[in-house]
Amino acid sequence: xxxxxxxxxxxxxxxxxxxxxxxxxxxxxxxxxxxxxxxxxxxxxxxxxxxxxxxxxxxxxxxxxxxxxxxxxxxxxxxxxxxxxxxxxxxxxxxxxxxxxxxxxxxxxxxxxxxxxxxxxxxxxxxxxxxxxxxxxxxxxxxxxxxxxxxxxxxxxxxxxxxxxxxxxxxxxxxxxxxxxxxxxxxxxxxxxxxxxxxxxxxxxxxxxxxxxxxxxxxxxxxxxxxxxxxxxxxxxxxxxxxxxxxxxxxxxxxxxxxxxxxxxxxxxxxxxxxxxxxxxxxxxxxxxxxxxxxxxxxxxxxxxxxxxxxxxxxxxxxxxxxxxxxxxxxxxxxxxxxxxxxxxxxxxxxxxxxxxxxxxxxxxxxxxxxxxxxxxxxxxxxxxxxxxxxxxxxxxxxxxxxxxxx
Amino acid sequence: xxxxxxxxxxxxxxxxxxxxxxxxxxxxxxxxxxxxxxxxxxxxxxxxxxxxxxxxxxxxxxxxxxxxxxxxxxxxxxxxxxxxxxxxxxxxxxxxxxxxxxxxxxxxxxxxxxxxxxxxxxxxxxxxxxxxxxxxxxxxxxxxxxxxxxxxxxxxxxxxxxxxxxxxxxxxxxxxxxxxxxxxxxxxxxxxxxxxxxxxxxxxxxxxxxxxxxxxxxxxxxxxxxxxxxxxxxxxxxxxxxxxxxxxxxxxxxxxxxxxxxxxxxxxxxxxxxxxxxxxxxxxxxxxxxxxxxxxxxxxxxxxxxxxxxxxxxxxxxxxxxxxxxxxxxxxxxxxxxxxxxxxxxxxxxxxxxxxxxxxxxxxxxxxxxxxxxxxxxxxxxxxxxxxxxxxxxxxxxxxxxxxxxx
Numbered sequence: 001x002x003x004x005x006x007x008x009x010x011x012x013x014x015x016x017x018x019x020x021x022x023x024x025x026x027x028x029x030x031x032x033x034x035x036x037x038x039x040x041x042x043x044x045x046x047x048x049x050x051x052x053x054x055x056x057x058x059x060x061x062x063x064x065x066x067x068x069x070x071x072x073x074x075x076x077x078x079x080x081x082x083x084x085x086x087x088x089x090x091x092x093x094x095x096x097x098x099x100x101x102x103x104x105x106x107x108x109x110x111x112x113x114x115x116x117x118x119x120x121x122x123x124x125x126x127x128x129x130x131x132x133x134x135x136x137x138x139x140x141x142x143x144x145x146x147x148x149x150x151x152x153x154x155x156x157x158x159x160x161x162x163x164x165x166x167x168x169x170x171x172x173x174x175x176x177x178x179x180x181x182x183x184x185x186x187x188x189x190x191x192x193x194x195x196x197x198x199x200x201x202x203x204x205x206x207x208x209x210x211x212x213x214x215x216x217x218x219x220x221x222x223x224x225x226x227x228x229x230x231x232x233x234x235x236x237x238x239x240x241x242x243x244x245x246x247x248x249x250x251x252x253x254x255x256x257x258x259x260x261x262x263x264x265x266x267x268x269x270x271x272x273x274x275x276x277x278x279x280x281x282x283x284x285x286x287x288x289x290x291x292x293x294x295x296x297x298x299x300x301x302x303x304x305x306x307x308x309x310x311x312x313x314x315x316x317x318x319x320x321x322x323x324x325x326x327x328x329x330x331x332x333x334x335x336x337x338x339x340x341x342x343x344x345x346x347x348x349x350x351x352x353x354x355x356x357x358x359x360x361x362x363x364x365x366x367x368x369x370x371x372x373x374x375x376x377x378x379x380x381x382x383x384x385x386x387x388x389x390x391x392x393x394x395x396x397x398x399x400x401x402x403x404x405x406x407x
Numbered sequence: 408x409x410x411x412x413x414x415x416x417x418x419x420x421x422x423x424x425x426x427x428x429x430x431x432x433x434x435x436x437x438x439x440x441x442x443x444x445x446x447x448x449x450x451x452x453x454x455x456x457x458x459x460x461x462x463x464x465x466x467x468x469x470x471x472x473x474x475x476x477x478x479x480x481x482x483x484x485x486x487x488x489x490x491x492x493x494x495x496x497x498x499x500x501x502x503x504x505x506x507x508x509x510x511x512x513x514x515x516x517x518x519x520x521x522x523x524x525x526x527x528x529x530x531x532x533x534x535x536x537x538x539x540x541x542x543x544x545x546x547x548x549x550x551x552x553x554x555x556x557x558x559x560x561x562x563x564x565x566x567x568x569x570x571x572x573x574x575x576x577x578x579x580x581x582x583x584x585x586x587x588x589x590x591x592x593x594x595x596x597x598x599x600x601x602x603x604x605x606x607x608x609x610x611x612x613x614x615x616x617x618x619x620x621x622x623x624x625x626x627x628x629x630x631x632x633x634x635x636x637x638x639x640x641x642x643x644x645x646x647x648x649x650x651x652x653x654x655x656x657x658x659x660x661x662x663x664x665x666x667x668x669x670x671x672x673x674x675x676x677x678x679x680x681x682x683x684x685x686x687x688x689x690x691x692x693x694x695x696x697x698x699x700x701x702x703x704x705x706x707x708x709x710x711x712x713x714x715x716x717x718x719x720x721x722x723x724x725x726x727x728x729x730x731x732x733x734x735x736x737x738x739x740x741x742x743x744x745x746x747x748x749x750x751x752x753x754x755x756x757x758x759x760x761x762x763x764x765x766x767x768x769x770x771x772x773x774x775x776x777x778x779x780x781x782x783x784x785x786x787x788x789x790x791x792x793x794x795x796x797x798x799x800x801x802x803x804x805x806x807x808x809x810x811x812x813x814x
Contacts, residue, residue: 001456001683004449004676009439016438016669027434027673031423031607032416033751042411049408065609066473066650067668073650096632101649145632194669200438202472202609202671225503225552226756240647242508243473243480259756261474262423262601264609266434267674269411276408344440349633349666 010365012374013346014144014319014358015172016194016201017365023199026273027266034262043253046268049275050205053174054189056181060208062253063271065264068171068192071204073101075167075188078216078246079136081237082106087134089120091150092143093349094169102138105240110134116146116351117310122154129162136165142173142316145349147309147358149177149316156185165212171195175278176290176318176362187212196290196318198363199274203267208246220247226259290317293361293371296401300375303397304389309356318362323355325387330354333381341377368402417772419781420753421551421726421765422579423601423608424772430606433680434673441669450660453675456682457612460581461596463588467615469660470678472671475578475599478611480508482574482595485623485653486543488644489513494541496527498557499550500756501576509545512647517541523553523758524717529561536569543572549580549723552756554716554765556584556723563592572619578602582685583697583725583769594619603697603725605770606681610674615653627654633666697724700768700778703808707782710804711796716763725769730762732794737761740788748784775809
């Protein structure tokens with residue numbers, strides 16, 4: 001068997017994208033034991049780093065060992081007891097995912113929907129909260145399936161007013177768009193590494209407010225085999241998952257260091273490096289870089305007479321949907337980009353399947369050269385497929401967007 | 408923030424242990440897209456490699472993105488409907504874990520127990536199966552908490568006779584002890600990378616028989632957001648977890664490539680390398696190397712007048728329990744080994760907490776030099792703590808065990 005030899009793709013889809021080289025290097029660090037002071041020190045460091053990433057003072061800021069949806073499931077299954085009501089505003093595929101996960105946790109799921117390409121007004125959500133009176137409001141911030149970014153800043157205040165736990169999944173948006181856990185009064189947030197944080201999928205940072213932790217602690221139950229007489233079980237129903245049992249995860253990450261899983265050390269080192277990389281750049285400069293790359297890509301596709309998808313006022317900085325022009329075979333274009341140019345752009349899901357491409361500019365790839373190569377190559381491939389467009393206009397528009405900017 | 412700088416520990420506990428350097432290097436490979444032909448090709452390659460590792464023809468051989476217990480939970484929650492009976496023979500902590508996970512899946516859990524340090528006779532298990540008539544028999548092969556290895560070779564035939572699904576978790580044993588999925592008629596097996604396979608925690612290979620897959624397919628339900636009209640739901644109850652929904656994981660790893668999570672690519676590359684490393688050495692030679700290292704460590708501790716724990720006839724090759732002598736502070740010894748010699752040995756859980764150390768010889772560390780350094784250092788630390796022993800006898804016994812052997 002040969003060593004793995006993969007083509008040098010430029011990943012300009014909705015994620016995963018190319019990792020920052022330093023993040024890849026971090027994973028090749030040799031291990032230490034799981035209770036080694038250097039290991040627990042590293043875990044504490046990661047907690048502190050992600051407090052900065054999430055902009056929170058929440059003590060309970062840890063990693064769930066799995067991909068982004070592992071973080072989502074941990075947050076939802078730990079707080080939702082069977083029959084509890086949850087409200088999910090759906091504006092794309094990942095809203096449906098939140099419903100799916102909450103249903104399987106036994107919750108009574110209520111959802112409201114807007115057409116794909118739009119987002120909700122706070123009033124619409126407040127209205128639904130008033131009707132449903134849910135225990136939890138669960139909402140995605142950036143849904144890559146539609147490229148829309150749901151404004152969250154007014155929802156925390158509403159949730160407090162109705163005594164609702166406010167949870168958001170910000171996997172696709174954090175690091176590339178503003179996100180404020182404490183200022184927006186969020187009770188739980190989950191993310192992944194594989195978007196603007198520039199790492200691989202496989203670790204899900206989460207942060208939890210005291211309000212949230214108080215709720216899940218009522219379901220605290222230390223597993224058999226390590227339970228001692230001093231461990232009392234909470235009055236709430238047993239959490240339906242062992243792996244995603246947040247009170248036990250907190251025991252492991254906390255002072256008791258009570259064994260649960262064996263922490264995925266290489267992914268921990270990786271998550272640490274992703275956070276350091278972001279913090280060293282600065283969160284605001286990183287968001288500005290994503291905005292600039294996204295603006296340049298948007299200007300480029302528009303200059304190629306292509307139509308961006310959805311309400312641009314609410315577009316995420318780090319991904320744009322592009323309508324596939326009439327008469328153009330979207331999959332053929334993607335294939336040619338991949339095979340001739342080693343550039344990947346995304347296809348789409350559900351009602352947008354076959355209707356739009358999704359082009360990302362995130363993490364390591366939120367760079368001028370990556371934007372320019374993508375626009376040039378898209379132009380070439382479209383031209384050779386017989387599609388009429390303004391030669392050179394895309395790359396020129398992107399260069400004009402970057403002109404004079406130093407981000 | 409400085410780059411991570413961890414001490415160069417020699418990890419001689421019950422795992423995690425030091426990774427093979429090639430496995431660490433594999434994780435620093437740059438990513439490709441999740442549906443890139445080179446990525447799906449790599450996933451198929453990993454399936455083929457783990458069929459060899461598991462010694463099976465099972466088509467359905469995949470990774471669960473999480474630590475070992477993620478694999479356990481996926482196997483159990485996908486096949487156990489609420490009220491289904493499961494039988495768990497408990498001979499250490501990880502038997503309790505299987506119960507815990509099955510209970511949370513809503514199953515009716517029946518267990519039988521032997522004292523820690525012993526294993527079950529097939530007749531004891533058959534007797535319990537006859538009484539309980541479970542849907543699933545779930546048993547750990549090697550339980551590191553006691554260092555015992557449960558013989559599995561006669562259980563498959565019994566399970567077939569009573570129409571029971573036969574599941575084993577072989578995380579701690581595979582690669583260092585014989586394991587035969589097909590010859591032993593197992594229906595589901597889960598493992599992790601962090602023991603004899605010499606990788607980090609964070610990926611859980613599983614293999615599933617057709618019998619098992621037929622059972623879980625009855626609960627097939629494609630998630631909302633990507634479900635199409637052609638997708639029909641099975642008649643069984645909805646699987647309680649989205650993340651651990653094996654039918655959906657199989658859709659993602661199978662020809663339909665239906666999106667579920669985003670595969671944790673770096674851990675995939677890592678799992679691939681662990682398998683190749685094992686197969687290149689050869690499974691039988693790897694087991695022989697673990698046996699030799701384990702024999703040498705056992706001979707060494709016995710020559711130091713220390714008492715090994717449990718029924719040695721059923722000891723795992725890759726870990727030995729050592730009774731902490733009267734008057735010796737077990738934690739002090741472990742501390743000195745770690746701080747002065749950079750060597751980690753393990754403590755213990757439950758009824759053995761404070762009673763035994765656990766010393767592993769697994770994966771990369773199933774090596775003569777690692778055994779010798781550990782024995783010498785243990786001798787030095789014990790001697791300096793005032794414990795009387797036969798100077799040099801441990802390392803001599805280990806060298807004698809290795810003498811003339813070329814593994």
